[in-house]
Amino acid sequence: MRLRIFSSQVIGFFSAIALLAVVFVVSGEQSDRLNYWRSIHTARQMETGADLFLQNCSSCHGKHGEGLGQLGPALNDAHFFNDRLKEVGWQGTLSEYIETTIRVGRVTATRPLYVGDGVMAMNAWAMENGGSLRPDQIHALTIFVLNWEATAQGEFTPEELILPTPKPASSATMIEKGQELFLQTGCKECHTVSGLSESPVGPDLSTVGLTAEQRVSGYSAEQYLRESFLIPNAYRVEGYPENILCGGVLTQSQLDDLVAFLISLR
Numbered sequence: 001m002r003l004r005i006f007s008s009q010v011i012g013f014f015s016a017i018a019l020l021a022v023v024f025v026v027s028g029e030q031s032d033r034l035n036y037w038r039s040i041h042t043a044r045q046m047e048t049g050a051d052l053f054l055q056n057c058s059s060c061h062g063k064h065g066e067g068l069g070q071l072g073p074a075l076n077d078a079h080f081f082n083d084r085l086k087e088v089g090w091q092g093t094l095s096e097y098i099e100t101t102i103r104v105g106r107v108t109a110t111r112p113l114y115v116g117d118g119v120m121a122m123n124a125w126a127m128e129n130g131g132s133l134r135p136d137q138i139h140a141l142t143i144f145v146l147n148w149e150a151t152a153q154g155e156f157t158p159e160e161l162i163l164p165t166p167k168p169a170s171s172a173t174m175i176e177k178g179q180e181l182f183l184q185t186g187c188k189e190c191h192t193v194s195g196l197s198e199s200p201v202g203p204d205l206s207t208v209g210l211t212a213e214q215r216v217s218g219y220s221a222e223q224y225l226r227e228s229f230l231i232p233n234a235y236r237v238e239g240y241p242e243n244i245l246c247g248g249v250l251t252q253s254q255l256d257d258l259v260a261f262l263i264s265l266r
Contacts, residue, residue: 045139046144049140050144057141072122098142103124126138187258202240209266212225212263225262
């Protein structure tokens with residue numbers, strides 16, 4: 001009888017050990033599965049963020065986050081990841097700083113180089129603040145920008161990808177869309193374009209496609225017009241007051257269309 005009881009206890013003991021082993025194995029598999037799907041979700045968010053950055057942010061910060069002159073500072077940069085929070089006195093995380101800046105914008109630039117337009121150094125992009133981005137899109141943008149840390153710190157050098165060149169829209173289509181933007185986004189309220197609008201508030205743009213070529217040495221008409229939209233007070237036309245609220249929030253493709261329309265005015 002004692003032998004039978006002992007045998008039952010041994011069997012029960014080893015059964016419990018086997019059950020625990022199965023639990024640990026299953027638990028480990030569940031953890032691995034969870035991490036896998038979490039990485040997939042993050043990758044999809046990053047992909048969404050990359051597209052949003054190209055459409056909405058690259059005109060000031062560069063397609064690869066390298067920064068563009070006075071338009072915007074570099075984000076794919078060691079200074080941004082190592083010193084930015086100290087520079088602005090931010091007490092939270094870099095992720096929180098990026099999301100908040102995208103959401104509410106910046107009234108003033110922290111460095112003299114990035115002058116903004118005298119009113120806003122960076123517009124608010126959140127829908128609740130008059131912008132065009134949802135909270136999930138802002139979060140995706142943040143994940144994409146944070147992904148640059150390894151390259152910014154010199155820990156990783158990505159291989160250059162050779163991508164197919166997209167077929168550009170016809171110039172006639174871009175000009176037509178640009179004219180619609182001129183009329184719909186408030187440009188006509190300040191600028192005269194012969195046969196289209198009339199206002200003495202800002203410079204007459206009826207032949208701006210020609211005059212823009214001569215405004216800044218070394219600048220093409222496209223460069224001048226693009227920068228004038230993004231930093232309206234960078235180049236003042238004599239006779240007009242400074243610090244007039246101008247510009248707005250456009251996607252990269254919309255800005256391309258608007259510039260194409262203005263260049264066509266000759």
